Amino acid sequence: MEEYPDELRTPPIALACLVGCAEVHGLITSHLHSQQPPINTIALPDFSKISLIPQKSLLERVPSLPPASSGEIGFPSTGPGSPLLSLLFLALMMYLETPLSGSRATIRGRNIKLVVVVVTLSGHKGLLWTAVADLANAYYRDEGRRIKVRLEKRSFSSMELNVRYCFKMVGMSTKTPPIQRIVEIKTIAEQLHFKMSTLLLHSGKVVEAITWFCQHTANYRSLMGSPEVIFLHWEWLSRQYLVFAQLLETSSADVLHVPSMVSVAAEKPTEWEFHPAYYYQLAASYLKEKNVSLEFALSMSEDVGPIDGSAESVVASAYLGQFARLLEHGDTCIMQSLTDDEYVRYALAEGKRFQDSFEIIALLKRSFEAYSSLKAERTAAYCGLQMLENILLGISSAKDFIEYSLEMAALPVTSDAFEPSSKDCGPAGPATLSQRAKIHNEAFEVARGESELNLKEQNTELKVNSDYPLYLEIDLVSPLRVVLLALVAFHQPVVKPGAPSLITISLRSQLPTNVEIDQLEVQFNQSECNFIIGNGKKPHIAAISNIQPGRRVETAPSLVLATNKWLRLTYEIKSVQFCSILVMDDILIAAKAESPASMNDLPLWKFENLVETIPTKDPGLAFSGQKAIQVEEPDPQVDLSLGSSGPALVGESFILPVTVSSKGHAVYSGELKINLVDTKGGGLLSPREEEPFSADNLHVELVDISCHVPEDQSEAPSDNIQKIQPSFGLISVPSLDVGDSWSCQLKIKWNRPKPIMLYVSLGYYHQSGEPSLQKVHVHKSLQIEGKTAVTISHRAKNCSEVPLRLLSVSIEREEDNDVLYYLSMRSSENLLFMCQGKSLRRDSRVEEQFDSCGSASQVTKHRLPDVNIELPPLVVSLECPPHATLGNPFTYSVKIHNQTEFLQEIKFSIADSQSFVLSGPHHDTIFVLPRSTHVLSYMLVPLGLGSLQLPRVTVTSVRYSAGLHTSPASIVFVYPSKPHFEASDRRETRRNSVVAE
């Protein structure tokens, strides 16, 4: 139902009718659509279209209408108000019960809201409204009176609310020509009917909907219109049935519950009318009627002349059911109305474009299925029969006829084991083998051109010209597979070129009688392998056939296809995929070959009693045989050698020579592909892939390929492909004769130590100028370790197996700092260097340059470890005189200097000593202010002589949990008495003397 416009198929939505003032229709329509819930609109171009209202009934109903208005339909003569009256009555008729017969007129205005919106550009409002009011009053008064009378008479029983409208064609006074007018009326009626049916079905009033439909079709069935375009009427009628069928089908499920009624009441619909199938069937039947009349109309119109191109510019007008010609004047488009002649021509052209045979079959099929599900077998069978009739009507060529006939002839005949009951088959009785054979022979007679095909329905005779045999193609989806099934099986899946292979061709037919094949041609995709199998019993025919010279011809003793028996032919061939063409009598039948393994899903395979045998003699081959054979490439006779020179060093440009040397094949259009692959499977890039691609990220890269082009090969440089990517390289190899060789050098650079796999493959043709030949490929691979050459820790060490010459070692700073470095070098191979200094900052690097194998020097950089240097937080110093004198006191002080920004808690203690008498605090906890010094002073009097150990002092920082014990080395020398130092005396005396002097 989705193909129909929303406003028609949706459940109750208000409907507004717009008449006149076409320029504002778009505005109003979009506004009404945007309302919640949306309001749909029907737009009419002008008031004259209201003349669809039956004038007579209007006059009957509105006796107070001024006599002046009765002269012309649509009231054009009564001034500006008259069209509005027409509009009002159109609306009234549409929304009020208005029986056509006029015998039972009742108004049931329940739940109906009628709003007439008057849109005018000019004045006349007073007159207008007066007219409308008068008319409405008169109408309602009249109707009210009638209802009253009828209610009193109790002459009607149903109080159902019905939404109805009435259209009748009266008068022809408007601008629209008569043919188009009927089309327009019917289109509008269709739309209204559609809407009504939707509404009724939505509210579950199925009976009303069906009654409504019957009335609708009965009204218009007789309105056939002009005989030239009567096909439009049938098409319209068919569409009514189709639409109603679809509406019925999509409406709620309980609708399908058919109330059983043996009721005699004629107005009630019969059971069948509750089923969509009924409407589908009739839709198909009317569509068929349309086809017949269209064909007749087309045949009549041919002598009028060819349909001119103007039909193409005819478009559907903005208004429902109208057509107009689109004229382009520069940028502006003008809609020009059509004359009836033009319209008929247009309708015929459109009708010619759309052939409905498929629609008819589709409708009948739906009907057939629906009736079958209803268990209405007879009606379903009738639909099926009509379907077949339509299919047969579609037969336009002898080829179609033969195809259908052969398919029919090949259908399996149910065995006679069980008694066929009359229920299971049509009036002609069960299918028999003799009937099938008759069909078979008839088809072949037509195919040979011996008899003519006479189609009674179309009065056409189809004859096959025996000089041009029919060509039937059977592919995997063709229904004619039952007629002829061709299988091929290669006995080997793979074969070397030139080596022979066996092929079995199996043919099978389900045709009822034997078919003798004149000639069987097997075609491969390599045409030189094609061959023909002739029938040994008909040598003359085989000779006549056009056989190209040099074509292989085989002769089979008998080429007879018996019913359901495999015809097996095994031949020796050399090649690839193929299809086979069979010449069977005078019909060419091309059957796409299939593999026996694909037989599983074949329908006839499932009839076990029919296929007792397998297509090939070898049962294994029946399931594994392939329809294609792979021809391997010949063995390469070219050597590809990779010169390996041990491990590669990081930073080194590793040179790898590749040599191509021909051993038996000449090399043409050779291509050398080089691939670098990480042996661990990872990429060659660094893991930081989000970084922009740069050479630094590559662990290993192919830098260059340098090749030596032989001098005698003067190929244009453009022929030499050379593509180099970091992990891939492609280079063309010049043509080489047998025995020649060619080499190139790959330059690979390792940026990180990494083992890689190098794959080199050479593809070439061993013969020049034959692109159909298969390329020969040679593959070689080599694993190469990439190693770090020099390791630097405290020592720099050559880890490689190659002697390295150290050129220089340097330490560089990355930031300016007051750092001193010392380097020393001991040997060129084994290098020891030391670094000393106050501090080493981070980011320093040791740079080292070495040279390997005489190639360019390589710099290895090594980052030195970071060293962090801090100032001590606390500095403790002991002060005492270098010597003392027995009995003389001296000062022993402990200075604690706090270098931090924090208050430091310090515990100290001093141990007693036998050698000294000590005065001062023994042990305590003190606080040292930030950036300040605390001094502990002790007065000591030595009691002994000689070197004496000073009392031991222990200072502990609480914050750092660090303590300081004065070492045993803090020794003071005690003299027995104050020593006399001459030197000093002398110096003193001299100084004194100087002073004295």
Add this chain to the structure above:
Amino acid sequence: MEFSLWPCGRWKGNGSCGIKGKFEGEGMWRIPSSSSVLGDMIVCVAVVGHQNNPLYIQSFTEADDALKLHHIVHCSLDVVDERVNNPKKSGPTLNETFLGLLYPTENYKVYGYLTNTKVKFILVTTDLDVRDADVRNFFRRFHAAYVDAVSNPFHIPALSISFALDFLDMYLDSQDDHKL
């Protein structure tokens, strides 16, 4: 009202036999034995046995339509089956033999009648405004004609009625006014 089963002797041979009937009164029924009659008329009648085996089928139109009408009659048996299998719940029409309108199709209306022995009468008419009462009347008379035909002592039940009708023809021929 006049209705006559009017086979004219050589039923199988010359094919000019037919049922001729006429309803007089409100509506006019014309059952012509040949075409070229304008207006609405009965185009086909059929008698179908209780096993849905055809006993008698006769169409009164141009030869082209005959097969189509036979199909319509055949299809209508589906409707009859459905009516019989799903009887109406309320039972006043328990013994109702007239099945009423079976279905409208294209330009035809198909009516049915079911005797107590499950023999079906099918009527196809092109009159779309036919009244039920007229059809009912026609069927009653047709039923009477059928009963007369099968009352023939030589009639074998459930066999094609044509044989019986031959005797019926003779019987009818002996009557003066061909009235049933």
